[in-house]
Amino acid sequence: MVNRRILISGAGIAGFTLAYWLKKRGFLPTIVEKYPGARKGGYKVDVRGTALDVIKRMGIYQDLLDVNVNLTSSKLVTPNFKILEFEGDILGHVSEDDIEINRWDLAEILKKAVGDIEIIYGDSITKIEEMVHFEKMAPRAFDVVVGADGLFSNVRRLVFGEDSKFLRNYGIHFCVFPIDNMFNLDRCEIVYMDKGKLVAAYAVNEHSYACLAIKSKKEAPSSEELKSFFEKEYAGLGWEIPTLIKEMQSSKDCYFNAIAQVRMPAWSKGKAVLVGDAAYAASAMGTSLAIVGAYVLAEEIEEASGDCSVAFSNYEKSIRKFVEEAQDLAESNQELFSEEGSSFRTMLQFYLIKLMPRKFIQFITKKGREKMKRVARGYKLEPLQSHTKSL
Ligand SMILES: Cc1cc2nc3c(=O)[nH]c(=O)nc-3n(C[C@H](O)[C@H](O)[C@H](O)COP(=O)(O)OP(=O)(O)OC[C@H]3O[C@@H](n4cnc5c(N)ncnc54)[C@H](O)[C@@H]3O)c2cc1C
Numbered sequence: 509m510v511n512r513r514i515l516i517s518g519a520g521i522a523g524f525t526l527a528y529w530l531k532k533r534g535f536l537p538t539i540v541e542k543y544p545g546a547r548k549g550g551y552k553v554d555v556r557g558t559a560l561d562v563i564k565r566m567g568i569y570q571d572l573l574d575v576n577v578n579l580t581s582s583k584l585v586t587p588n589f590k591i592l593e594f595e596g597d598i599l600g601h602v603s604e605d606d607i608e609i610n611r612w613d614l615a616e617i618l619k620k621a622v623g624d625i626e627i628i629y630g631d632s633i634t635k636i637e638e639m640v641h642f643e644k645m646a647p648r649a650f651d652v653v654v655g656a657d658g659l660f661s662n663v664r665r666l667v668f669g670e671d672s673k674f675l676r677n678y679g680i681h682f683c684v685f686p687i688d689n690m691f692n693l694d695r696c697e698i699v700y701m702d703k704g705k706l707v708a709a710y711a712v713n714e715h716s717y718a719c720l721a722i723k724s725k726k727e728a729p730s731s732e733e734l735k736s737f738f739e740k741e742y743a744g745l746g747w748e749i750p751t752l753i754k755e756m757q758s759s760k761d762c763y764f765n766a767i768a769q770v771r772m773p774a775w776s777k778g779k780a781v782l783v784g785d786a787a788y789a790a791s792a793m794g795t796s797l798a799i800v801g802a803y804v805l806a807e808e809i810e811e812a813s814g815d816c817s818v819a820f821s822n823y824e825k826s827i828r829k830f831v832e833e834a835q836d837l838a839e840s841n842q843e844l845f846s847e848e849g850s851s852f853r854t855m856l857q858f859y860l861i862k863l864m865p866r867k868f869i870q871f872i873t874k875k876g877r878e879k880m881k882r883v884a885r886g887y888k889l890e891p892l893q894s895h896t897k898s899l
Pocket residue numbers: 517518519520521522523540541542543547548549550551552553611631632633656657658659660661662684763783784785786791792794795798
């Protein structure tokens with residue numbers, strides 16, 4: 509086996525999944541994470557389709573089920589702040605087998621499954637040559653460098669160039685933060701949506717999170733200005749929104765990001781390769797793609813006995829079609845969130861949903877859920893070889 513020393517940039521969903529499978533296949537993964545410690549926060553994310561098969565192979569399926577968000581009711585807040593209550597997860601697009609999980613819980617479970625590996629927090633790669641250079645650490649030798657560092661990947665920028673070449677931006681900015689259970693929710697999500705502004709919150713067990721999302725033609729603000737950008741956009745709105753804005757302002761675990769896709773003609777160059785959002789961010793399917801992508805990358809690296817060029821090319825051949833179908837589906841769903849249209853129309857839609865029999869709503873959303881299910885199952889895992897099972 510050659511190229512055993514593998515550096516992964518990013519301790520996120522893709523980073524931990526990849527580290528798990530590389531370790532299991534006899535490699536020596538090291539993770540470098542920009543943040544000074546494990547990053548908390550995040551809203552609920554979906555794990556679906558083939559990603560659940562990977563989770564099962566990791567032996568952590570039950571751990572995910574134990575913290576499944578499993579919403580049992582929903583509330584829609586109309587543009588004039590009337591609350592309509594519904595049974596079940598009216599806004600969710602989850603199908604029976606999907607698992608919805610707090611992003612933080614998922615990251616924690618994956619990290620625990622990886623076990624003992626070197627994780628360097630609070631540092632970042634600055635140059636990738638024969639040696640890898642860092643902001644703080646002295647240069648070190650690695651055979652392979654994997655960018656699992658999210659939508660605005662550092663490795664992608666260093667190896668492939670500016671973000672703008674690969675990012676498809678939909679002008680949606682979001683921010684997620686833990687809150688006190690101010691809406692008294694229990695396995696319930698509350699959602700306000702009007703003219704390109706969304707406010708959502710849910711609570712499950714003792715955890716409660718809020719999400720603000722804005723569709724705007726304005727330029728993305730710099731990271732220092734994000735909180736005041738959200739505050740200004742929501743100024744003047746009633747209901748509980750001013751309280752939520754205050755919570756966001758004081759939160760230390762606020763996670764900001766954009767809804768965007770990454771589309772690249774190739775995911776690797778030399779000894780560097782990308783996985784997860786860094787290579788193919790897809791919103792709604794991003795977490796599942798990251799899990800499957802990380803699994804397949806580790807598998808191909810082992811099958812090629814560590815020969816990067818063979819492994820990277822096979823990794824791409826194996827899952828590109830699956831990834832692109834998922835991205836196309838996610839892209840068509842973006843159109844549902846618009847800053848145009850009238851509050852009256854939104855209100856009408858909400859009341860219509862309230863009036864419709866539940867069976868009818870299930871019927872009209874069935875096609876979409878079935879499509880999501882088919883796409884999420886669009887890649888089938890190869891049988892696990894016996895030597896990997898026993899490692
Ligand atoms: C704290 C947090 C909260 C999130 N909340 C949500 C959410 O509410 N809803 C949603 O849809 N998605 C959320 N995401 C994104 C979601 O996890 C991903 O879209 C998806 O799971 C794919 O995972 P990924 O591993 O490719 O990227 P991510 O899970 O985003 O992980 C990328 C990791 O790389 C790290 N990183 C970034 N830059 C560098 C660098 N220069 N050097 C080293 N490490 C770096 C990041 O800190 C992060 O830990 C969140 C991500 C994070 C980090």
